[in-house]
Amino acid sequence: MYLFKWLVLDCLVVLLVACYGLYRWAVAKHDHFLKRGVDHDKPLPFFGTFKNLYLRTESHFGVVMKQYEKYKHKSYFGIYEHRKPVLVVTDPSLIRQITVINFDHFMNHGDIFSSTTIMKLGFCMPKDNKWKNLRATLLPCFQSENLRFMFYLIEECSLLAIHNLKKESGFSSIIEINIFKYFGRFFIDALATTTFGMRPNSVSFKENTFFNKIRKAIDMNPTIYIVHFLYGNFPEIMKFLKVSLLSNDFISYFKSLVKEIIDYRRKNNIRHFDIVHILMEREDTDETIGGEALKQSDPLTDDEIVVQCLTILMDGLVKSTYVASCAVYEIANNPGVQAKLLKEIDTVNGKVSNKSISYDTLKEMDYLDMIIYETLRKWSIEHIIDRVCTKPYTLYDITTGHSVNLEPGETICIPIAAFHRDPNYFPGPEKFNPERFSEEKRGFIRPYTFLPFGVGPRNCIGSKLALMQIKAAMVSLFSEFYVESLSPKTAKLMANSTAFFLRPQNNPIIHLHSRRTV
Numbered sequence: 001m002y003l004f005k006w007l008v009l010d011c012l013v014v015l016l017v018a019c020y021g022l023y024r025w026a027v028a029k030h031d032h033f034l035k036r037g038v039d040h041d042k043p044l045p046f047f048g049t050f051k052n053l054y055l056r057t058e059s060h061f062g063v064v065m066k067q068y069e070k071y072k073h074k075s076y077f078g079i080y081e082h083r084k085p086v087l088v089v090t091d092p093s094l095i096r097q098i099t100v101i102n103f104d105h106f107m108n109h110g111d112i113f114s115s116t117t118i119m120k121l122g123f124c125m126p127k128d129n130k131w132k133n134l135r136a137t138l139l140p141c142f143q144s145e146n147l148r149f150m151f152y153l154i155e156e157c158s159l160l161a162i163h164n165l166k167k168e169s170g171f172s173s174i175i176e177i178n179i180f181k182y183f184g185r186f187f188i189d190a191l192a193t194t195t196f197g198m199r200p201n202s203v204s205f206k207e208n209t210f211f212n213k214i215r216k217a218i219d220m221n222p223t224i225y226i227v228h229f230l231y232g233n234f235p236e237i238m239k240f241l242k243v244s245l246l247s248n249d250f251i252s253y254f255k256s257l258v259k260e261i262i263d264y265r266r267k268n269n270i271r272h273f274d275i276v277h278i279l280m281e282r283e284d285t286d287e288t289i290g291g292e293a294l295k296q297s298d299p300l301t302d303d304e305i306v307v308q309c310l311t312i313l314m315d316g317l318v319k320s321t322y323v324a325s326c327a328v329y330e331i332a333n334n335p336g337v338q339a340k341l342l343k344e345i346d347t348v349n350g351k352v353s354n355k356s357i358s359y360d361t362l363k364e365m366d367y368l369d370m371i372i373y374e375t376l377r378k379w380s381i382e383h384i385i386d387r388v389c390t391k392p393y394t395l396y397d398i399t400t401g402h403s404v405n406l407e408p409g410e411t412i413c414i415p416i417a418a419f420h421r422d423p424n425y426f427p428g429p430e431k432f433n434p435e436r437f438s439e440e441k442r443g444f445i446r447p448y449t450f451l452p453f454g455v456g457p458r459n460c461i462g463s464k465l466a467l468m469q470i471k472a473a474m475v476s477l478f479s480e481f482y483v484e485s486l487s488p489k490t491a492k493l494m495a496n497s498t499a500f501f502l503r504p505q506n507n508p509i510i511h512l513h514s515r516r517t518v
């Protein structure tokens, strides 16, 4: 009995020491900003600045936005992602220094979970020269000339989507749709066909394995909070355990699908113009980074091609669906905007005999561009971007004379959605006002405050493809229908305070009215 008591006591002591050790480890870097005289809120062990995210009372965007509001009068401030200090830069001129002028000091992104996009599997993570070479290999996929060649694939998807929508509703003059679901199906088809030549026909609303697998893979469920928390605190263990938000089942399904396509093309000498084709053939690019010509990496292995396809599909799908859906929802709630858009579409369509959209007619739609830019401003799906310091650097706050030394490995965050909603840069930020991006007014937007696709040599490589697909999807929809919000109750598209990313609070249901009956 005596021995047992000592054993219990020993275990208790060991447990206490272990807990204390874990606590010391969790807060070891929490004096980082205190030592450097950088403003910040006191972090909590394990949670850093993001307690409310895990209590699910605030989104990731909400937490960053609140911090930004508190400290935006400074050029930079500190937050803690769990244990890790992250310097948030709020002065646009410093952003230019970091992302453009001194890009060679900040070439890399952080690890997968330091940024909020979960899909950055293939391309965003490589560092230094590996990233440069890969970017050189991928760039031709997104050059205007190649996008023009691919356009017919998007056009076919758009026509099919509208046809199926009408058929599904029994050719009714009013159709009720959940706009996120509609565009989700459209972009799965558009991206699958432009990336690896597959036509899953998700827009037919019929069940298909590809659509179901993708939908399941991107379904955000509460596990994202657990995985994010564990990654934030124990990144090495999570990497060692190869924990991913995409299931192994999905990854092996996708891998065998794309590999089959590659093998079939090789065996039968098939040339189908899409991104897989460009990656298999590889061309040279004229692009440079910091004046240095880009060199392509050795030929991509089939596995690497699969990973790039997966990144393009997932990244493009989530973001393009979100942007197109928010745009339609805003249009439904702003009749003046809708009237101008319909007029523009009719004028441009009127110029072509067969009224079909083309790469060139899309370019003429300036007002549609303004609508999409305003949507990207108000509903920035990527609400922060990051850069990791690779060479020692000193950042000066010219307003206070304060400076901070950055060491290799330290992370910088640029709060793009907070800029987009800052009334100093965009007056009346809650108002959906495409005129901000008119030819006369866009010159007044302060440089480096509108960054929906990021900035500098590491900006979004898929922006042209995304804009082309979103525009094509919207023109085909608005050529046939005008839209209306279902009820005033759902009319206000509010930011969801408990979702992980910046998301609307409600699931927008839209009425489509056939324009042929008016």
Ligand code: HEM
Binding pocket: 109, 123, 124, 125, 135, 311, 312, 313, 315, 316, 317, 319, 320, 323, 376, 381, 382, 385, 386, 451, 452, 453, 454, 455, 456, 457, 458, 459, 460, 461, 462, 463, 465, 466, 467
């Ligand atoms: C509306 C849709 C989209 C938005 C708002 C968007 C936004 C962004 C942003 C903000 C970044 C970070 C840039 C930076 O750090 O400076 C990024 C990077 C990236 N995006 Fe997009 N994106 C979109 C669509 C796409 C599409 C369709 C693709 C694929 C074809 C894509 C592929 C990528 C890749 C590969 C990167 C990493 C680039 C690099 O590290 O060099 N994105 N995107």
